[in-house]
Amino acid sequence: MAALVDKRADASDDKESRDFLAMMIDASMCDAKFTRQDLREDLRANTIIIFTAGHDTMANALSFAIYLLGTHPGVQERARQEVIDIMGDMNPNTPAYTMPFSTAEQEKAMTLLACCIKEVMRLYPSINNLPPRCTTADVTLHDGTVLPKGTLINADICSLHRARNVWGLRR
DSSP states (O other): OHHHHHHHHHHHOTTOOOOOHHHHHHHHHHHHOEEEHHHHHHHHHHHHHHHHHHHHHHHHHHHHHHHHHOHHHHHHHHHHHHHHHHHHHOOOOGGGGOOOOOHHHHHHOOHHHHHHHHHHHHOOOOSBBOOOOOOOOEEEEETTTOEEEEEEEEBHHHHOOOOOHHOOOOO
């Protein structure tokens, strides 16, 4: 990994290859006090975070999907039947690794399953809040409230995703 970082850091002037690693190197190299060793350690730590975050968010989404489908057996059965209708019924003893992957057309046809996934992500989003933003000028909201320049604004994603005026009453 260190050799790759060194090679890419030396070639960081090449604006043609702008992949994620190049952008991370550029961001780290902005600090004049940043040494090559600092760069290696920073990239290693960020890489671990990226892989871990990707794993954890997927595991959480799957856990919540299983939970919601388990608490709504009617929806679970309809989603199961939709998959069987589109993908075909499999022998229960068929090993998972031999099952075919769905095509883009098949996935597009699984509308209920797509709705289930979207509902899971609405109720249990991977990211609960975004970095706050700062107003650059005085802002007047529709109800007359004035937010002075320099006010930090933070969006509460979970509350937005459960707002009754948008989504209605919970059933």
